[in-house]
Amino acid sequence: MTESAYRVETTARLAQWRIDNLASCTYRKSDPFKIGNWNWHLSVEKNRVLYIKLYPEISNLTRDNPPIASFIIRVVCSAGDRKAFTHPEIKDKQLKSNEDFVWPIEVPLTGKFIIDVEFLDLKTASPNGGEPCSIWAEGLTQKQSNATALACLGRMLTQSIHTDIIINASNGSIGAHRAVLSARSPVFHSMFSHNLQEKELSTINISDMSIEACQALLCYIYGNIKHEEFLAHRLALLRAADKYDISDLKEACHESLLEDIDTKNVLERLQNAALYQLPKLKSSCMRYLVRFGKIYDIRDDFNAFLQCADRDQITDIFHEVLNTWKGF
Template sequence: MARKSERRRRGGGGGGGGMERENRVETISRLAQWRIDTFGPSSYRRSDSFKIGIWNWYLSVEKARYVYVRLFPEPGRVAKERPPLARFLLRACWSGPPRRSCVSPVHEHLLRSSEDFFWQLDTMYAGRFTIDVEFLDLKIASNNAKSSTSIWPNESIAVQNIASKSSLGCLSRMLTESIHADVTINTTDGVLKAHKAILASCSPVFESMFLHDLKEKESSTININDMCLESCSALIGFIYGTIKLDQFWKHRLSLLAAANKYSISDIKDCCEESLLEDINSSNVLERLHVAWLYQLQKLKKGCLTYLFVFGKIYDVREEINSFFQHADRELMLEMFQEVITAWKPI
């Protein structure tokens, strides 16, 4: 039957505008439907291609002793490199009268060619009929089929992005328009408005202020006397998700100090990663001091590696004496140990 099917497949499904129209498959969501108006007593028909997921698909129907319905992906690079592991069911319906239908079991197959799957119908009623394919799941097959993941949960990424943008838009309006703002932040040179619930949700220090009988709870005021208005705006913008990249880079050190003071780990981690990106001879000693001050192990290791493993200590010889006069003794010991490690004979 396979050889006979292949000969018919090469012959196509016939010509003419009506036949082309009959070969069209309509799709909606994860459902594909092929309506066939005419079908001879012994013939083969193949549909036009239709798109479900990342693949183009074909349906074919062949009538010999039995009726065979096949589902297969379009041959090509996509099907070869990313073969579909499909979970689906099929339904054949005859218009009647009376209307009749036949539903397949749920199938799950790795589909590479037209020979990988067929559905056998023991009966074939006269008249027009439709073939439906409902895809219940589609996966890109891996070497280990158990680890294959569905392509459709990836749609949730778009939903999450939309939801995130919507949430950020709402938070931005709450901040810029002071919608139901219930806390005042006093900086060294200005005042900001914010929301207790949002500040408390990101910082255990802020939460403690509003939870216990402290002056911040009574007055709904926070005094941040070690930040200017611009730096504090960057801090609040980070918390609300509205901070701009250039604003972040300009105020990284102030943000790091505030993150350490108010125990905001996300900001602290982000600042450390950023400070690692642009270490150079003019800032490495300052970064090393910052790393020591706020216990930033990755940044400290990066600075020591820059100085001693890459030999940039010679570029800061004039600044090193002043640095040693103010450096912590334990930090100086670590630097000495790094020197020994870097210069250890191989």
């Protein structure tokens, strides 16, 4: 039997398996073929009844995220008048194993025939428990649109395309767009909606930020900040996010500051947690200092910190010590 006897021809959403001869009491399984994110198989088993199966190849992807398929499957006898048998449309059926779709055909088939599968849709379960998502409808168009829009926003900033506001940082200036700033920050929106200096002079003075940190802030707002740039200016970005009420940036800084607490930065981060009301950062710093005993590694710095700390911070540390001792 030739290798072509097992090969399935495919286009983006169509699969065809041509079978030249299927003797009685015979089982045949196709080579794998790719449709969507999965490799698939067709199989036929002929006894008194012809059984046709369609199923995804077993893999980690199939186990973790099995396809939810909508398709039309037909069998076309290629000899004579080309009789066709069509299964009723399958709608949103989850396929995990070779028993999930079995089509018994009781009409005897002889000679050459074609199994034709037209995939109407392929979905995966939503990770948050919502409606399944189409891999075709969800993906490409929206992703391409988002990527193009972000690239254009980035070029508006980097190439100063029709900028209409100047931001003066502590050591330099940069152009921006009041519409973009207003959309991302209610504070900026308020500045440009009332007859304030910023609106009249088309300038914003941010004297507590360097031009580099200001550039990072704008890159975040315009959607094209690099990870290294974000890390280098986290504290300045946190301060700006709090000042200009950019909640998603504040949360991004909060989550990032949780990831690399150490003896060199823990006291500064504890101070920032109190200043900007970051409860998870405060809790993590407390645990690091007390539960993990890092107070003893930075005793001199910690004593100096206590001299400047406010009453609430000292009380919180005292309670954390007491709660830790209770656990021993």
